[in-house]
Amino acid sequence: MKRFLFIAFMIIGCFIVNAQDSEFEKDVAKLLEVNGSAANYDLAFDQLVVQYKMMKPNVPQEFWEAARRDVFSAEIAELNKKMIPLYQKNFSHEEVKKLIEFYLSPLGKKLTEGTTKIGKESIQIAQTWGMELGGKLNTYLLQKGF
Numbered sequence: 001m002k003r004f005l006f007i008a009f010m011i012i013g014c015f016i017v018n019a020q021d022s023e024f025e026k027d028v029a030k031l032l033e034v035n036g037s038a039a040n041y042d043l044a045f046d047q048l049v050v051q052y053k054m055m056k057p058n059v060p061q062e063f064w065e066a067a068r069r070d071v072f073s074a075e076i077a078e079l080n081k082k083m084i085p086l087y088q089k090n091f092s093h094e095e096v097k098k099l100i101e102f103y104l105s106p107l108g109k110k111l112t113e114g115t116t117k118i119g120k121e122s123i124q125i126a127q128t129w130g131m132e133l134g135g136k137l138n139t140y141l142l143q144k145g146f
């Protein structure tokens with residue numbers, strides 16, 4: 001009888017842990033939704049498409065829209081699945097809940113919107129800076145005889 005009770009408690013314990021993990025995963029997914037990650041992913045995809053359009057200018061816009069729908073969306077779902085354990089490793093479930101609460105607050109929403117806008121504008125600044133840095137490194141290499 002003791003053995004049966006032990007096994008029953010172990011099974012019940014496993015269900016409780018799995019339910020808690022499932023809720024934790026759902027909350028991390030919610031955090032990724034409200035913290036602006038989606039907007040950053042969209043920005044990255046848009047930049048990638050800009051580069052592809054330069055290499056393949058005769059590809060119609062409809063293709064890129066279909067690629068967003070058929071490829072990008074599925075890949076984002078996979079990326080989020082990979083991100084969940086990372087968040088679980090670095091934040092407690094309670095911290096994730098508090099972060100969700102923050103990002104749903106007026107200040108959190110403003111931060112998300114501001115970060116997205118800053119991200120868009122900073123890409124151009126970073127590209128210009130990177131090209132200037134590359135030029136300076138080339139000059140430095142030439143000055144040093146390389």
